[in-house]
Amino acid sequence: MEWKEHYAQDHAQMDETHREFVALVDRLSRVKPEEVVEALEELLAHTGQHFAQEKAWMEMSGFPPMLCHVDEHARVLDSLEKVLAMTRQNNPGLGRIVARELEDWFIQHAATMDAALAAHLRQV
Numbered sequence: 001m002e003w004k005e006h007y008a009q010d011h012a013q014m015d016e017t018h019r020e021f022v023a024l025v026d027r028l029s030r031v032k033p034e035e036v037v038e039a040l041e042e043l044l045a046h047t048g049q050h051f052a053q054e055k056a057w058m059e060m061s062g063f064p065p066m067l068c069h070v071d072e073h074a075r076v077l078d079s080l081e082k083v084l085a086m087t088r089q090n091n092p093g094l095g096r097i098v099a100r101e102l103e104d105w106f107i108q109h110a111a112t113m114d115a116a117l118a119a120h121l122r123q124v
Contacts, residue, residue: 001022001025001026001029001099001102001103001106002022002026003018003019003022003023007022007106007107007110009110009114009115009117009118010118010122011118011121011122013053014054014114014117014118017050017053018106018110018114020046020050021043021046021047021050021106022106024039024042024043024046025043025099025102025103025106026099027039027042027043028040028043028095028096028098028099028102029095029096029099029100029103031095033092033093034092036087036092036094036095036096037084037087037088037092039095040080040083040084040087040095040098041084043080044077044080044081044084047076047077047080048077051070051073051076051077054069054073054114054117055070055073057117057121058070058117061120061121061124062124063117063120064120065113065116068113069113069117072109072113076102076105079098080098083095083097083098
């Protein structure tokens with residue numbers, strides 16, 4: 001997965017966090033099998049912080065569709081935690097699978113939910 005400029009939301013902090021997320025997903029898709037657990041742990045930690053920051057922005061700004069956005073984040077975190085648990089049980093191939101799924105998810109999420117959040121933040 002590579003960063004593409006059309007992922008940018010014209011919100012410096014959000015864009016930087018998204019660049020980091022894309023880099024971590026890309027790393028996960030490329031690591032050796034014995035490095036998958038570490039890469040997943042790093043991605044999960046970053047993603048938890050990333051989503052917590054977005055939730056704080058939503059709460060601070062009164063973002064109307066906050067619950068929908070936060071619920072989607074919770075589902076992604078739950079999936080990552082489950083994949084990490086299964087990967088720790090000697091199933092490193094799941095790392096590559098989740099990396100592909102996250103790429104598809106991120107493209108859609110950034111273009112819709114994060115774009116709406118960024119527009120809202122610029123207005124308030």
